[in-house]
Amino acid sequence: MAVIGGGVTGLGVARDLAQRGVTVALFEKGDLASGTSGRSHGLLHSGARYAVKDPVSASECAQENRILKKIASHVIEDTGGMFVAVEESDLEYERVFLDGCKKSGVRVEELSIKESLSREPYLNPNVVATYLVDDAAIDPFRLALANFLDAKSNNAQIFTYTPVRLLVEQGEVTGVRLIKSGENVHADIVVNATGAWAGEVCRQAGIKLEVKPNKGTLVVVSKRIVNTVLNRLRPPSDGDILVPHQTTMILGTTSTYVRTPDNLLPTRKEIKLIVMEEEKLVPLVRRLRVIRAFSGARPLLEGGSGREAARTFLVIDHDESGVKGLITVTGGKLTTYRLMAEKTADLVCAKLGVRAPCSTDKEELPEVPVKSTLERYEALEGELRDGKEVVCECEMVTRSEVEKAFNVLAARTLGDVKRRTRMGMGECQAQMCAYRVADLMAESFGFGADEALNMLSDFLREQWKISRVLEGSQKAQTEFFKTMYRLAGSLDG
Amino acid sequence: MTGKVDVLIVGAGVAGLTAAEIIGEGGFQVLVLASGYGCSQASSGTIDVLGRYKGENVLDVEAALEKFVEEKPWHIYALAGKKTVLNALSDFQFRSGGLYAGGGGRNMKIITPLGTVKSTYLVQFTMLNASFESLAESKVMLVALPGLTGYAPHIIAGKMRNKGIDVKMTKLDLFATSPFQLASSVESNPEVLIEKLREVGAGDHDWVVFPPILGLRNVKETWQVVEEKLGTRVVELPSLPPSVPGKRLYFLLRRRCEKAGVSVVLGKIVKGIKLMGGKVTRVLTNEGSYVPSALILSTGWMLDHVLRIRGMPRRGKNEYGIKVEGVENLFFARTLVSHEEKIGLGAAITAGWLVGKAALDYLRGRK
Amino acid sequence: MEAKLLYETDRCLHCGSCLSVCPLVNAGVPGNPKKVGVYAARDMRKADYFTTTPFNCTFCLACVNACPVNLPTPEVVKRLRGRVKRPDSIEQLVENVKSSGNIFGMRNDERWIWSIELDFPLEEKIDTKAEVGYFVGCNSAFAPSLSGIPVANITLLERAKINYTLISGEKCCGIPLAMAGEESVLAEIAKSNVEEYKKRGVKVLVTSCPACLRAWREVYPRIVKVPFKVQHATQFIFSLIKRGKIKLARIDRKVTYQDPCELARGCGIIIEPRLLIKETGALLLEFKEKGLEAECCGGGGLLRATNPQTATRLALSKLQEAKLLGSEAIITACPACKQNLLKAGGDIPILDIGELLLTALPSNS
C-alpha cells in the first residue's frame, strides 16, 4: 500500500490502514502538513457555516467535530464559536441559518448580546445578534503529527521530502516512482491523497479529474484579544472568520481560483480586504499588527464558483473508469479528514480483503511530545524561567523541544522545526531564533557548517517572501533583520 | 523643553551624532533629538564602506570607490567624492581613541557572527584578527556561553575546521541575562572570566576567540588584562543585536558629542515640520516644539515605516540628496544600506560628515 | 489591559536596545524589556506564568528612552502586576493605602511626625489659606530616615518668607498603587487631594517627591481638573533663589548628583538641580551616565519591597562609582533614591538637594 500526500488526509489514511494491520508507505514531497493542511484556518467546524448552502458537509462536520474533540482533544483548543450579526442586513440570513442548522443537526444556541460582550469584551459593541456554536481551534500541524506518530507506531513508513510520480504499467498503477532517486516502489494500491494536487497526480495515469485549486488567504495578527472563534452571520464571504490560535489570531479568508496550487502568495489587496471586513467583528483588529499572511489552495471539486462549490469530499475508485490500482481522495476539509480517511481505508480494505474494522473514531490520537505554546505558558518552571534553554523567546520553545522535533518528529529543516514547535511563529517571526536553531543543528544534529547556513538562507528566504506586502512595524522589523542577516551576517540569498 | 536652537538634529545614530559633533565643535548650539537608539546601536559595529562591488569582494577600497562614484553619481559617496569619504573615515578612526582599527584605503576580511566572511573597512581593534587568515594553522579556543546569543558558535567552529584550523569549543558556565550585562561585569571584574578560562586550559592555545564581551566602556584595558593574564592572544568576533560593539560605538560618539557641547535628548518623537518662505520654521515633537535655525534629519532608514514625519518635503528622485530644492535650512543625513554591496555605517559616517560641514557653512554664512 | 497598550506594544521591532539599558537586566536579573509585547499577548490568556518578572522593574523609564519607538514597557509591567499574584509586601502596601491613606498603614494624623525637628510649631501652617501648597508624600512623612527632606524644604520656605500651607487630609499620591497594578481607588485619591488644596486657594503646589510630582502632573489631570501649577521643590526653590528670596553661603564640598529617574526621564528636570548645586558652590562630579541617560539607583518600582538584594546591588554600584569619582556626598532629589542609597549602607552621605541647601544657609540671617 502506498499513500501519496502527507497532509492530514494522507496521514489519516496511513494511520487508519496501519491500525488495521495493512503495510503502508507514505510519500510527501515536502514536509508533513506543508500543503493545504498547514495553510488552513485551523477551525474545527461545527458545521454551522455550511448549514445553508451545503447541508451534507454541515452534518459531516457536526459529527466529526464531536469525534475529534474526543480523540484529539490535545491538539484542539475548545474555544467555542459565535455567529455574529453585525448589521441589520445580516439578520435576513438569520432565519435560513437557524433552519439549516436544525436540519443538518448542528447545535446552535442563542446568546444575549450582553453575555457575548462580557465573554468577548473586544467584540464590536454594535452587534445585533449572536449565536453560540461548537466551533473550536485545531492545530493542523499537531493534528498531522499525532496521526504521523500513530501511523508510525503501527509500523507505517513515512517519507518526507520525497516527491513521487505514479508508476503506470500497461494502463495500470503499480506503485510510485521516487522522483529524486529514480527508485520504484511497488504497491498493490496507491492512494492519491494530494488534495489540490490530486488532478495533477491523476493526469500521470491519464485520468481527468476536475480538482480546481482555489486560493484562500489568511492573515495572522500579533495579539490574541478574542478567545472564541468568531463568524459573521451572513452567507459565507470574504474575511468573515476569526480564529484565536495560541498567542495569535488568524483572520480570513478569501477565495479565488488559481491555476496551480504551488507558490501561492498573499497580496496586499487581500490583506486589506480581510482586515477591513474583520474590523466589523472586532474593531480593534485594525490597530493590531499583521505579522504574517499566507495562502493555501482548497481542493474544490466540480464546477460552481468558489464558496458555492461543494465542500464534501470524494473517494474515487479509478478501477471503475478502467485504471486499476489507484484510489483518489480529495476535497473535504480539515475537520472531516478522519471521515475521508475512514471511507478511503474502507475501500482499500475491501479491495485487499482485509476485514479489520475502522477504529480511528474511538482510539485517541497519541500525545505530541512537543508542547503547544499555551501549554508551555502553563508549564513553565525552573530552567525555563531564566531563559537559559529557550531558543525562541516569543513562543518559548526550548532546546529540548527542538531536539525532539528532530529526533522523534522527523524534522529535517528549519521550516520543519517551525511547523513542529511554533518556533518563529510569534511576534519576531523567527528572526532571532532562526540562527540559534541553525547553530543548534550544527551542534547536535550532524549538519555541517555550510549545510546549516544554507538551511538558514533557505528558511529566511521563505520567511521574507511576504515582506513585500507587510506594513508599519512589521515592515521595519523585517528590514532590520534582513540587514542583520545580510549585512552584519553577510548571509547571501 | 522647547524653544530656539541653532541646529536641531533629529536622530541619534551615527549619521546624526557625527554631524552634531562637527557643528558643536564649530561653536554652534546643537540639540539632538531622537526617539531612541537607531540601527547604529544595533549594528555589529564594523564600519562597512564598500565590501563588494559588481559581485566581487572589494579589498582595495580606494580603487573600487573610484569606479563606484563614477557609476552612481547620485550616491552619497559620489556627492562627497572619494577623497572626502576616505577623509571622513580616517577622521572617525582618529577620533575613536583607538577603538577602531584598519582603514588605510583597504578592506579587511573578517569572520561574521554567522561564520561567513565579510570585507569591511574599520573594525573595533579587538576584532582586527578575527579572520580565518589570522587564525590559520593555529590552535584556537572558541568561547561560548549559555544564554548568550548574537552569534552562531558551532557554525563558526565548523567553518574554522573546514579551513583546517584546530579549534576547540568551550562552553563556560557563566550565565548572562544580556550581553551588555556580561560585558560590563567582565569589565568590572575580569578575574571570574579569566579563572574559568584558565581552568579549561585556554593558555595552551594560540588564540582565544570571544564573542564581544570584553568590556563595554573601557575595552582597551579589559582586553589587555584578559590577554595578559591568559598568556595567549585574544580576539573578539562581531555580533548580531543585541550588540555590545554597537553600544560601544554609541558611547564613543556620545562622549565626543558631550565634549563638543552637544545636548542629546532621547525619547522624543518628531511628528512634523512646518515650512514657511523656503525655510523650516518649526519642528513639532510629541512633547513641545522647537524653532531651529537649521534642521538636520538623520532619521535612518528603519523607522520610516513606523514614525512618519508630517510635512517633510520630498527629496525627489535622489534618496541620498542632502538638500531639497527651495528649503535653505534643511539638511538630510539619511542613508540607505546596501546588502549586496555591503554598504552600512560607512555611508552613515560620510553623510553625517558631509551634512555637518554643509550645515556649518550655512550657519557661518548667515552670521 | 487597555486596548491602547495592547497595540502600542505591537510596535516592538525586537531590536534589543532596551535590553542594554535596563538596570535589572544589567544586574543579572531576568527583566522585562523586549518581552512585554509577548507578555501582553499572553495576558489575554491569563496564563499564570509571570509571577516574578513584572516585579523586576524600577519604572526607571530607561527602556522607553532607548527604544526607537518609545514602547511603554513600564506601563505594561504595571498592568501585569495587577494581574498576577502579588508578593505579600505589595499586597500589604495596597491594603495600607486603601485603609489608612498612606503606604505604611500608619494613622494619617501622624503625617507630621517629622515636624518635631523644626524649630517652630508646624500646626499653624496646616489647613491655612495660602498660595503655595506643600505636598509631603508618604515616604518623607513617615520614614524616619527621610524626615530631613521635608524639614529642609519647609525651612527653606520659611527662610524665603513664603506663605504656604499643608493639608491634614493629605493622602498617598497614588503612584505606589499604580506601581502595584492597582487601579481601584486612584480616582478617589486624586479627587480628594486636589479638592483639599483647591479649598485653600493654592496657586502653586510644591513637592519634593518626583513620583508624587508625576502623579499630580500626569495622572490626576486624567481624572480631575488640577486648577494650579505643580512644581518640584528644586524648581520652586531655584526660582526663589533667582528672585533673591534665599541667600546662600558657599560651601566647599565635592558632590555627585544622582538624577532620580522619575524627575529626569519622567519630568525632564535635569537642569535646575544642577544649577542649585552650583549655587552652593559645591563641586559637581558627574556620574558617567547622567541626566536623561542616568542609571537607576534601584530605588523605584517598589523594588525594595520585592527584590531587596537587587535594589541594594544597584545602589552599591552607584556608591562605588561616586567613591571612585572622589565625591564626598551623593545628592539626590527623591525620597525613594535617598532611602535606597541609604539602605545599601555605604559610608558616603546621601543628601536631598534641600538638605544640601540647608547646609549652605547662612545661620540666622
Ligand SMILES: Cc1cc2nc3c(=O)[nH]c(=O)nc-3n(C[C@H](O)[C@H](O)[C@H](O)COP(=O)(O)OP(=O)(O)OC[C@H]3O[C@@H](n4cnc5c(N)ncnc54)[C@H](O)[C@@H]3O)c2cc1C
Ligand atoms: C485558506 C484555507 C482555509 C481553510 N480553512 C479550513 C478550516 O478552517 N477548517 C477546515 O476544516 N478546513 C479548512 N480548509 C480546508 C482544508 O485545509 C483542506 O481541505 C485540507 O487541509 C486538505 O488536506 P489534504 O491532506 O487533503 O491536502 P494537503 O494538506 O494539501 O495535502 C496534500 C499533500 O500532498 C503533497 N503532494 C502533492 N503532490 C505530491 C507528489 N507528487 N508527491 C508527493 N507528495 C505530493 C503536497 O505536498 C501536500 O502536502 C481550508 C483551506 C484553505 C485553503
Ligand SMILES: Cc1cc2nc3c(=O)[nH]c(=O)nc-3n(C[C@H](O)[C@H](O)[C@H](O)COP(=O)(O)OP(=O)(O)OC[C@H]3O[C@@H](n4cnc5c(N)ncnc54)[C@H](O)[C@@H]3O)c2cc1C
Ligand atoms: C541589525 C543591523 C546590523 C548592522 N550591522 C552593520 C555592520 O556590521 N556594519 C555596518 O557598516 N552597518 C551595519 N548596519 C547598518 C547601519 O547600522 C545603518 O545603516 C546605520 O547605522 C544607519 O545610521 P543612521 O545614523 O543613518 O540611522 P540610525 O542609526 O538608524 O538612527 C536613526 C535615528 O533617528 C531617530 N529617529 C527616526 N525617526 C525619528 C523621528 N520621527 N523622531 C525622532 N527620532 C527619530 C532614531 O531614534 C535614531 O536615533 C546594520 C544595521 C542593522 C539593522
Ligand code: SF4
Ligand atoms: S522601566 Fe527600567 S527597570 Fe523597568 S523594564 Fe524599563 S529599563 Fe527595566
Ligand code: SF4
Ligand atoms: S527597544 Fe523598543 S523596539 Fe527595540 S526591542 Fe526594546 S521594546 Fe522592542
